[in-house]
Amino acid sequence: MADSKPPRENPPEAPAPDGWSGRFGEPVAALVKRYTASVDFDRRLAAVDIRGSLAHARMLAAVGVLSADDLAAIEGGMETIRAEVERGDFPWSRELEDVHFNIERRLTSLVGDAGKKLHTGRSRNDQVATDLRLWLRESIDALIDGLTALRRAFIGLAESHAATIMPGYTHLQVAQPVTFGHHLLAYEAMFARDAERLRDCRQRVNRLPLGSAALAGTSFPIDRERVATELGFEALCGNSLDAVSDRDFAVEFTAAAALTMTHVSRFAEELAWWTNPRFAFVALADRFCTGSSIMPQKKNPDVAELARGKTGRVTGHLVALLTMLKGQPLAYNRDNQEDKEPLFDTVDTLADTLAIMTDLVAGGLNVNASRMREAAAESHATATDLADYLVRKGVPFRDAHEAVARAVRHAEQGGVELSALPLVELQSFAPEIAADVHAVLTLEGSVASRNHPGGTAPDQVRAAIAAARRALDSKPG
Numbered sequence: 001m002a003d004s005k006p007p008r009e010n011p012p013e014a015p016a017p018d019g020w021s022g023r024f025g026e027p028v029a030a031l032v033k034r035y036t037a038s039v040d041f042d043r044r045l046a047a048v049d050i051r052g053s054l055a056h057a058r059m060l061a062a063v064g065v066l067s068a069d070d071l072a073a074i075e076g077g078m079e080t081i082r083a084e085v086e087r088g089d090f091p092w093s094r095e096l097e098d099v100h101f102n103i104e105r106r107l108t109s110l111v112g113d114a115g116k117k118l119h120t121g122r123s124r125n126d127q128v129a130t131d132l133r134l135w136l137r138e139s140i141d142a143l144i145d146g147l148t149a150l151r152r153a154f155i156g157l158a159e160s161h162a163a164t165i166m167p168g169y170t171h172l173q174v175a176q177p178v179t180f181g182h183h184l185l186a187y188e189a190m191f192a193r194d195a196e197r198l199r200d201c202r203q204r205v206n207r208l209p210l211g212s213a214a215l216a217g218t219s220f221p222i223d224r225e226r227v228a229t230e231l232g233f234e235a236l237c238g239n240s241l242d243a244v245s246d247r248d249f250a251v252e253f254t255a256a257a258a259l260t261m262t263h264v265s266r267f268a269e270e271l272a273w274w275t276n277p278r279f280a281f282v283a284l285a286d287r288f289c290t291g292s293s294i295m296p297q298k299k300n301p302d303v304a305e306l307a308r309g310k311t312g313r314v315t316g317h318l319v320a321l322l323t324m325l326k327g328q329p330l331a332y333n334r335d336n337q338e339d340k341e342p343l344f345d346t347v348d349t350l351a352d353t354l355a356i357m358t359d360l361v362a363g364g365l366n367v368n369a370s371r372m373r374e375a376a377a378e379s380h381a382t383a384t385d386l387a388d389y390l391v392r393k394g395v396p397f398r399d400a401h402e403a404v405a406r407a408v409r410h411a412e413q414g415g416v417e418l419s420a421l422p423l424v425e426l427q428s429f430a431p432e433i434a435a436d437v438h439a440v441l442t443l444e445g446s447v448a449s450r451n452h453p454g455g456t457a458p459d460q461v462r463a464a465i466a467a468a469r470r471a472l473d474s475k476p477g
Helices: 030-036 039-062 068-087 099-111 113-117 124-160 180-205 224-231 240-245 248-274 302-326 334-363 369-376 383-392 397-414 423-427 443-449 458-474
Strands: 165-170 173-179 282-284 365-367
Touching: 039 068, 039 099, 039 124, 039 224, 039 334, 068 099, 068 113, 099 113, 099 124, 124 180, 124 240, 124 248, 124 334, 124 458, 165 180, 165 369, 165 443, 173 180, 173 369, 173 443, 180 248, 180 458, 248 282, 248 302, 248 334, 302 334, 334 365, 383 397, 383 443, 397 423
Parallel strands: none
Antiparallel strands: 165 173, 282 365
16 A cells, blocks of 8 residues: 555745755844845736746646646645735735745645745746746736827827917927927827837747746756746747846836836926916916915926926936846846836836826817917018028029028018018018018918928828827727
8 A cells, every 4th residue: 555644734834035945054134134125016026926837837737747736736825825915915024035935935835835846947037037027018018008098199189289370499499380280299109109119129028038947947848838828928038048137128118118208208398388478388287287385376387397307217217227237247146136126116107107198188288279379470480481482483492591581680670570571671682572472471371381291281280190090090009
């Protein structure tokens, strides 16, 4: 008869990180424990850690490393842990250092020896890399959705103002008239590129490191392709050394996020200008503003200013990640623990910023179209149109440019706009000017003349809006 052993009523716990299985002769100092612990922030990886562990366990069972009973015990224990995490009553412990040891210790306390077998064929090095990629992949998907919502908000506002005239600027000086819808679509184009970058980045995020173990792979007969399929990875990390030490995907994502925040910041800067009474192009809904502790009349564009400031925060995270990587030899080094807080905060900051800016653009802007038009009528905004008019009359462009420049100087000395000069005075600078010139110098005539793809003419703005909507509808996100 086969030997049988009674089950242990109280299975021994897995070895704690403190002491590292007898390798060290003294416990880790209390300050070192606090300094090295990451569970306070990496616990947010718990859900993906459980998913990755279950895929690993099922693979081990499929190749015969784990028994069916062990797998069933692990699956049951992990379901209990998942529920505890979701309810918020999982017994997190800083003594256990990180999310991985916390979950492993809890699993072992629930199912005994089966829990100790789960880590067969893997290391925390490939485990955490897998967790981080799973978490970031989901975050990228959510951020692309956020960008889609923001782009739709810009498109909707642009449609309402396809023919609203405002001054276009270069060097923050009035340059030429444009439509407000055209101006808004410039931001939609920026955020469209941001979504493209995130989709492209996602492909490199979505590669499986698990199976690389500590750095050299494992001697167990693992099936990495099976794990990749279960977890939805598109490919395997091809080199075990690179797989456990690579954080390029985190840097690349944070670079894309920093650029997205930079685009938000540019818009936020314009909001700060536009809400100033000297511009008065827009007014922000009260929910996006605060007042002053001393000046009762103030209505400050705080959301815009904070978005501008938080852009520096995300850019700082990018620099931190680059600096973290720059001195690391192969393979894994503990420096990589410092990847999580910058990455987590980047995702949180960008997600919140996209959500609040979407609300602002969709329903928080009161546009003062008459003030925009008044501003566009200042500073000789149609001077280029007069030069183009002369070119169509046969005047070489450089001669036309010089003639209009002299006419502008004359108008300024007289304290009037170029468009207000009498015909006879305009003809003194270029005899080719005829009575039809005043139609050219109107704001509506100026914007309507830019009637080509990418131009500011209202018809082109409406066409660009339709194209942007089609693009979003054909490729959600």
